[in-house]
Amino acid sequence: MRAAGSGSTSSWSTSTSRCPCDDGVPVLTHAPSRTAREAPRTRPVPPGPLAGRPVPGLPPRPGTGHTADTSGAPAAPRHPGPGRLLEARPRGLPGAAAPAQPEQRRVSPPPLVVEQTTIDAYRLVNRNPDRNMWSNLDLALPEAKAELAELIDCDPGEIxxxxxxxxxxxxxxxxxxxxxGDPVVVSHWDYPSVRAAWFQRQEREGIEVVTADYDLMDSDDEIFAAYAAVLTPRTRVLQITHMSHWTGRVVPAKRLCRLAKDHGTLTVVDGAQTFAQMPVSFRDLDCDFFVTSLHKWMGAPVGNGMLVVREQVIDRTWPLLAPFDPPPLRVDKFDHWNLGTYNSALQAGILPAARFHREIGARAVHARVRELTRYWVERAAAIPGFRLHTPLDTESLGAVSLFSVDGLDARAVEQELRDAHQVHVQYREVRHLSGLRVSPHIYMRESELDRFVDPLAEVVDKQSAGRS
Structure with missing residues (x-):
């Protein structure tokens, strides 16, 4: 691999280090090209069970040879295509003979290097909690924010x-x-707790919550028109769900943010399902708030999230919790250390997770999950009555999709898949939609999706015969 700053380059490196539950398939990690301006302080190495660059605040693990700086990975074969993107598994995923789990949307098992870093951090905390939590592990948070800022394309001081x-x-x-009386625009498809929060403000403070009405199978232009119809110069906030967690539908968020800015309206973008699943740029979206969970598609430990706030609106936004430190405060007034005591060891896993994701690249992740979705949908389309509630012929298609089978109760299909075949999908119901959600991550293989689609066909045949 050429040194950072020596010109545009892209290489693939291979590590055959085994996860406890993999089956010997090499890990393929992508090291994106960088300019000298973008060069990280230390270059990435391929992740193995104890590999990865050292995390500030954590001592090197015995026998790893890690120091404050590590060399880059050697050159290796180029990426052979999204279908071979990443086939070794993080701990916690089933092996080839285990149950199929094509629903990964809510939380993803972390790569083993992230898991190991978090375990090491927890043990470090336990040796001297009062010092190691706040005076040791927290020293890594600025570097974690800097790494995340590269991924989401913002200033670290906005995270x-x-x-x-x-x-x-x-x-x-x-x-x-x-x-x-201040109007706020939401949609029927926003996350339930998001809608509940806005309606709570309406009940307590008298703001006006206005709903943009559209269907998730509508075109981008129709969705844009639905928001435009209710947005006025009086509208104070536009709530945008970038990707619907119900069906995986991606809305034209950038166009909507531009429309809101033309009206002088603040924008809050729920990016829980898009960040790390596909390329997302805070600067390109041009929103005021962008929110995501880091334990979903980036693979950080469960219980980590990120709020990005445009620098110009930080001062006029109230924190959710009263800050511990006195003013003046910047974005740190939103950080969750204002909770008081919290689990610092979980945050220690953010940095290796962000580095691991950056080595692969959001475009490669998106290409892989889109390929997996199209693969299982094309196979399932032969099942009588199969109906997909997610637009398939779009480049914004990702991992998340919702399907139903005409004439069958999706809850009964879900239960039989789980009980008889150990296949995990999730029943979802909202407004006129009900069905089963599927969301494979990059480490799933087509053969595992076959172990979902084949039993699905059997269950549909059985339940359809029972109805007749």
């Missing part, structure tokens, strides 16, 4: 760390100054 998307969204929802 606050919290526990999940809901906490970050509530920080924005309850922190934006509003008065009685």
């Amino acid at each position: 606050a760390l919290n526990r999940n998307s809901t906490e970050g969204l509530c920080t924005a929802i309850f922190g934006i100054p509003l008065a009685a």
Whole structure:
């Protein structure tokens, strides 16, 4: 691999280090090209069970040879295509003979290097909690924010760390100054707790919650028109769900943010399902608040989230929790250390997770999950009555999709898949939609999706015969 700054380059490196539950397939990790301006302080190495660059605040593990700086990975074969993107598994995923789990949307098992870093951090905390939590592990947080800033394309001073998307969204929802009668635009498809938070402000403070009405199978232009129809110069906030967790539908968020800016309206983008699943740029979206969970598609430990706040609106936004430190405060007033005591060891896993994701690249992740979705859908389309509630012929298609089978109760299909075949999908119901959600991550193989689709066909045949 050429040194950073020596010109545009892209290489693939291979590590055959085994995870406890993999089956010997090499890990393929992509080291994206960088300019001298973008060069990281230390170059990435391929992740193995104890590999990865050292995390500030954690001592090197015995026998790893890690020092404060590590050399880059050797050159290796180029990426052979998205279908071979990443086939070795993080701990916690089933092996080839185990149950199929094509629903990974809510939380993803972390890569083993992230798991090991978190375990090491927890043990470090236990040796001297009062010192090691706040005077040791927390020293890594600025570097974690800098790494995340590269991934989301913002300034590190615009990032606050919290526990999940809901906490970050509530920080924005309850922190934006509003008065009685101020209109806020939401949709029927926003996350339930997001809608509940806005309606709570309506009930308590008298703001006006206005709903943009559209269907998730509508075109981008129709969705844009639905928001435009209710947005006025009086509208104070536009709530945008970048990708619907119900069906995986991606809305034209950038166009909507531009429309809102033309009206002088603040924008809150729920990016829980898009960050790390596909390329996302805070600067390109041009929103005011962007919120995500780091334990979903990036693979950080469970209980990590990120709130990005445009620098110009930080000062006028109230924190969700009263800050410990006195003013003046910047984005750190939104950080979850204002909770008081919290689990610092979980945050220690953010940095290796971000580095691991950056080595692969969001474009490669998106290409892989899109390929997996199209693979299982094309196979399932032969099942009588199969109906997909997610637009398939679009480049914004990702991992998340919803399907149903005409004439069958999706809850009964879900239960039989789980009980008889150990296949995990999830029943979802909202408005006129009900069905089963599927969301494979990059480490799933087509053969595992076959172990979902084949039993699905059997269950449909059995339940359809029972109805007749």
